[in-house]
Amino acid sequence: MSTVKPYGDTLGDGAVQLSFTLPLEWSEAADEAARRLVGKMGFTDVAVVDGRAIASGFSFFVVYARTPVAIDVSAIQAPSATRESLTMEQVDALIAERVGRKVKIVGACIGTDAHTVGIDAILNMKGYKGDYGLERYRGFEVHNLGSQIAVEDVVRFAGEHGADAILASQVVTQKGSDVANFTALAELLEAENLRERTLLIAGGPRMTNVLAAELGYDAGFGRGTLPSDVATFIARRLAERVPA
């Protein structure tokens, strides 16, 4: 089967749940407004199962409905940057064998973003969920520049230290600030003629590999990524570059 719809309790029923706030004083009419709004979104069998005031002038709704549309999944591709990750020992062995020197990594939380939780989870020795961070790998020399680093500084540092890979992290996504910062970094790296020799990797809770590719990055890592996923990607990609 290549065409699918949301599954409630019966194949093909198209059941979804939604919740949202309307800037309306609650009343029966507000419930009806919510029902019709969801109908206008294209849903059918709309049931407003909860509607109530959450503040003066604001009402909150929980709605169940069905969608008439389906999606053909056979044509969809979203290749993950993480395929069967290696262990730390395997990554170190791969680097020792194929690269023959320490791989230099520069990480930073770029722009005005001060949330280093993601980049720290990947780089700090301690790692995340029992998976050691890149600082612990023998094969990596890690420079974690920290938070609120201007893209100019990331590129300058990468150039001066001959970085093999740049890990840019963005947690704050308000008003598209993440995309703007990621784009600025990619463009500056290109302008400084460093893009060819540097693996450029994006990370953050909202990041996907598809989005990263659109931004001109080599890979993107989102929620649930372990340090070994990133380490494996870097090691494999660099190993591929070295003639066997």
Add this chain to the structure above:
Amino acid sequence: MELRLDQAAVANARRLASAIVDPIGDFIARHSTLSVERVVARLCGVDGVDGDGVPLPNRLVDALPAREQGLARALGAALAESGRTPQQVAEAVAAGEPLPDPSRTPESALRAALRPHVASGLARIDAARGARDVLLARLPQEEPPLLYVIVASGNIYEDRTAAVAAAEAGAQVVAVIRSTAQSLLDYVPFGATVEGFGGTYATQENFRIMRAALDAVSERLGRYVMLTNYASGLCMPEIAATAALERLDMLLNDSMYGILFRDINMQRTFVDQHFSRQLNARSGIIINTGEDNYLTTADAVEQAPAVLASQFVNEAFAKRAGLPERQMGLGDAYEIDPDLEDGFLLQLAQAQLARQIFPHAPLKYMPPTKHMTGNVFKGHLIDAMFNLTSVMTHQTIHLCGMLTEAIHTPFLGDRALALENARYVMKTARGFGDEIEIKPGGKIERRAREVLDGAVRILDRVAERGLMRAIEEGTFADVKRPREGGRGFEGVFAKDPAYWNPFAEALAGATALA
């Protein structure tokens, strides 16, 4: 529920914390910073910006002929010579006039010229405090845990809408998150602002807008809704001063957060922090310390002793600044991995430990953030367990966890759901903590003792090295910060024997009396 604790270990921890903080106190007494001097200008009534948007307090302090003597003497001399007001002097300096050399004016004359402005600045702080006391008596808060929510749209007018809606949904404290880069600005932005990233700029006008809206909703609801902002970063003392004037009720203020997590110079931070806390003491503002940051950047089970050690250090610094215990909102957070078996017991142990060790402090309990994901349903459940821990252990200030924590700044509806969750759990389990006993020698008690012992070991190590060296060596949060590195170091200076800061004198005098 009561943990049986080794009181000697608690006393030892306090003694070590004092030993850590005392030498820093001597350093603080000998130094001032640009931001401390700008507070002198602000409290004397200097406000506004020049044609380039540079705040007049900055213009005034930057024009000092000898900053080592402080702004007060030069400003007093300018007043004595010209008969102008401080604001007029600042405007003249912004227009290019130099500040006079204070040594040409008799000391008694320059001090006398400034004194009425000092008195008026202090009177404004005291009036705001008095107004809060009256409001709290007339519009009493609901019993703690005080439900605290964050607004962070970047636009103060949207924040105002969200804050009023949150208050109506049960919030008792509203914090306006700052734009992410503000802690690194060496000036306080001016006026109402409608753009910011991850938050809204802290400005005096934004404080006023929010305070007025919350006052109105407080009257309507018959309960006082508190307002919070951040006294951190390079302008920590100036935020403390403006917050005092505009009757904010709480300020985030940690003794080491800026050093470790924002790379702000340690000397700058210690000096600024002390003066900020003196202002907080005078204005009745409750500080919220930032121990949650140790947990979001590292494993929460391992870092628990660091949290307690930091609480002791924050307490010791606060005491030195004359802050009474009822204004010490010492922090902790619910950040243990939800997959860990009996993780809830460890959270209870830590929260109850803080409650017993700091019985009069309005403890600030922070919600899970690190392990929140896009699974908002699970997130809502984790928040419920956090809410239960808070009510069982009588935390005072309760930052409500958002089910959408990992996704976006909260929607208006997310805040309402979070408040509903907290109100339900805290109502249904209100007396639970008082009805149960902790098993002697059981998992909870053993964990509490382990954390206390660990904290004592950390404090012991830091006391032996000295705090500045301990920070240089990466003792806290695995972050190393050099004594003369980091942002804002150039704004720290040793005081000249002629240095004069009448506000510091008045605040220290109040401390001595308290």
